[in-house]
Amino acid sequence: MTGKRIVIVGGGAGGLALASKLGRKLGHKQGFDICLVDRSPIHIWKPKLHEVAVGVIDQSLDGLLYRDHGLKNGYRYVRGEIEGCDPSGKTIQLAPVYSDDGELLLADRALSYDYLVLALGSVSNTFNTKGAEENCIFLDSLENAERFHHKLLDALLQLNESQGKLSIGIVGAGATGVELAAELHHVIESVKEYGYLNISKHHLDVHLIEASPKILPQLPEKVSARAQSVLDKIGIKLHLGVQVKEVTVQGFVTPDGDVIEASLKVWAAGVKGPAVCAKFTSLPITPRNQIDVDACMRVKGQEDIYAIGDCAALILENGKAVPPRAQSADQMADRLYKNIVNRLQDKAELPFVYKDYGSLVSLSRFSAVGNLMGNLRSGDFFIEGHVARLMYVSLYQRHLGSLYGWFSALIYRLAQKLLRWHRPKLKLH
Ligand SMILES: Cc1cc2nc3c(=O)[nH]c(=O)nc-3n(C[C@H](O)[C@H](O)[C@H](O)COP(=O)(O)OP(=O)(O)OC[C@H]3O[C@@H](n4cnc5c(N)ncnc54)[C@H](O)[C@@H]3O)c2cc1C
The missing domain is CATH 3.50.50.60 (FAD/NAD(P)-binding domain)
Structure with missing residues (x-):
């Protein structure tokens, strides 16, 4: 059972949570090669990108470095951009990497896998406007x-x-x-x-x-x-x-x-799967460039390839598609983590069940609003102001919890809060 290589491509809300959990469970102690591929060396949680855009977040201070995080969490980081997938040879192709001034740093490469997880996220959809x-x-x-x-x-x-x-x-x-x-x-x-x-x-x-x-x-x-x-x-x-x-x-x-x-x-109107998905000619790709998966997040027709998060087209039992949201990617990562561990122990893989916890929208320092899903009797309920802001912050805390474990995530947040006293409120360069 040991020695298998599990390759996860895309270190976002779903992929990074999965790599961290698998790394901690299988990488450190059991000798599995958990490999995370991302085109960027730094992770910023995508729901915070509007804060990067206005300068409230500084990627060099607030970003997570995959290489360092991987070392501490039992996975190996490979910098690269996937540009092809060959299920029969069980390899993916990575594009060449160039420096900022165009010098070739790494030639195109193939990376082999036993199990492959595609977690490539989504891109904006302009609807051909x-x-x-x-x-x-x-x-x-x-x-x-x-x-x-x-x-x-x-x-x-x-x-x-x-x-x-x-x-x-x-x-x-x-x-x-x-x-x-x-x-x-x-x-x-x-x-x-x-x-x-x-x-x-x-x-x-x-x-x-x-x-x-x-x-x-x-x-x-x-x-x-x-x-x-x-x-x-x-x-x-x-x-x-x-x-x-x-x-x-x-x-x-x-x-x-x-x-x-x-x-x-x-x-900022609508999303679709990344253009690279159209290059995966051996995989079932939907007209919106998403990868068609079954209830266990396995790519249809492929035994050893899974897809999670925004790039996966998963239709639930009620006929609705899993929405492209961070909470979906996080939940899929969690289910797939358990399924992969089950699979390695010859136990059954279970279907993904989506739980909608509601939605929260931050209105900067002006307020936050949202709805939380209650139980069957109470339905969903409206929240705003400080309570909504607290819930909004707790979503990010949950993501950090998947990356660091709950205790370390709490320490990390406290340290970030303390540092905020000493650094500019805005990134000014
Ligand atoms: C500004 C903004 C605000 C949002 N707010 C919310 C919110 O409040 N609540 C909510 O639930 N959702 C929110 N979302 C949506 C949420 O961020 C996404 O649904 C979620 O991040 C999807 O997770 P993912 O793992 O599928 O992809 P992502 O988190 O997008 O990660 C994809 C990863 O794949 C990498 N990648 C992409 N292509 C390649 C390639 N070819 N080769 C190698 N690596 C590649 C990327 O670098 C990235 O690290 C927001 C999105 C945005 C943009």
């Missing part, structure tokens, strides 16, 4: 969030001199768009203390554009209404029931031909 790819920034990866951050800093520098207006447009009023809009308003209020003396909230226009008639369309009416009233209060300009037809350098073109002008444009 004309001009969106060329003119918008997406918040679907650490690099893109950093790109937005640099553009925001450049814009603030100019704004401080010109004292004009900075207009930022966000398409999609789901959790990502709403959280980013609120965070931007908070940041603009904080930059004065760092020498941007001419900037106030009156110099910022944030346009939030949504095709549905309400913001947070997936969430209960009460949550949407409460979040909307907070956004109204802080001055976010909402454009509801507006489907963007085209994106130009100038801004977003509406069906009436009007243009919502924006110098910084963000697309």
